[in-house]
Structures are given as C-alpha cells and as structure tokens.
Amino acid sequence: MYEKLISESLKAKRFSHSPYSKFRVGVALLTNKGKIYxxxxxxxxxxSLTxxxxxxxxxxxxxxxxxxxxAVAISSDSSEFAFPCGACRQFLSxxxxxxxVILVKSKTKYQIYKLQNLFPHKFKLK
Ligand SMILES: [Zn+2]
Incomplete structure (x- = not known):
C-alpha cells in the first residue's frame, strides 16, 4: 500500500543536513490528494534550532x-525504528x-501506527 512512500523516505535521507550528529532522517509525506512532499x-x-x-x-x-x-514515512540511519519526536507529533496532529505514521528501516522492514495512538492527547487551544 505504501511501497512508494517507503522507498521515497529512504531516498530523502540524502537531503539531510546533519554535519553535527551525522544522523540522517528522511521523510516522505503523502497528502490526502496523493501528492508527496x-x-x-x-x-x-x-x-536547538535544528x-x-x-x-x-x-x-x-x-x-x-x-x-x-x-501518511508520513520516516527513515533514518538508526538500526532501530525512529519514532517522531514529541514536537513533530504535536505539529502533525x-x-x-x-x-x-510509517517507521521505515528498509523497503521490507517497516511498522505502521496511527498518529492518534502515538499522540493521544494533543494540545488544543479550545
Ligand atoms: Zn521531530
């Protein structure tokens, strides 16, 4: 179902600017209209400005x-699945x-979660 999104997230790591941590993260974000960012x-x-x-x-x-x-597919150089941080969970929610939310290790190794399960109580103004 998300094969293309998963492979695109792996490719997106090459756009990382991570000279300090050397920890690359790549994301492919699919809109409801089928466009990928x-x-x-x-x-x-x-x-802290990262x-x-x-x-x-x-x-x-x-x-x-x-x-x-x-959906969003997230890949990194980690040997573990890289979950989105709290700030990104709030932002996306x-x-x-x-x-x-698709956590990607490779084209065949991934896990899929619902964002609301990863972040059930988002901050809301009202
Ligand atoms: Zn984040």
Whole structure:
C-alpha cells in the first residue's frame, strides 16, 4: 500500500543536513490528494534550532496549501525504528491526527501506527 512512500523516505535521507550528529532522517509525506512532499533533518550549529525532517516536509506541504495528510514515512540511519519526536507529533496532529505514521528501516522492514495512538492527547487551544 505504501511501497512508494517507503522507498521515497529512504531516498530523502540524502537531503539531510546533519554535519553535527551525522544522523540522517528522511521523510516522505503523502497528502490526502496523493501528492508527496519530501523532508530531511536540517541541523544548525546552535543545536536547538535544528528542524526535524517531519516538520520540514509538513511546512513545505502546508505552504503549498496542502493541509490534510494521509501518511508520513520516516527513515533514518538508526538500526532501530525512529519514532517522531514529541514536537513533530504535536505539529502533525494539528493537521491530521488520523494519519498513518510509517517507521521505515528498509523497503521490507517497516511498522505502521496511527498518529492518534502515538499522540493521544494533543494540545488544543479550545
Ligand atoms: Zn521531530
């Protein structure tokens, strides 16, 4: 079902700017309209300014007026599945808390979660 998205997330790691951690993350974000946006982590020498791959892809989609997401595939160089951080869970849930989150190790090794199961109590203004 998500074969293309999974392989695209693996390719997206090459866009990572991670000279400090050497930890590359690649993301492929699928909108409800079937468009894919790519993201990779972008590090900064002032570490707290680093932006996660998930939010890079989401911001690209949102500023392209694509605000409903079907799924996000996340790959990294880790030997473990890389879950999205808390900030990215909150950020993505703002737009599509029912989306699928696919953690990718390889084209054949992946796990699929519902975002609302990973982040059941998002912050809301109302
Ligand atoms: Zn994050």
């Amino acid at each position: 790519y993201g990779a982590n972008v590090e900064c020498s002032s570490y 932006i996660c791959a998930e939010r890079v892809a989401a911001v690209k989609a949102i500023t392209d007026r694509q605000k409903k997401f079907k 703002e737009f599509s808390d029912n989306m699928d």
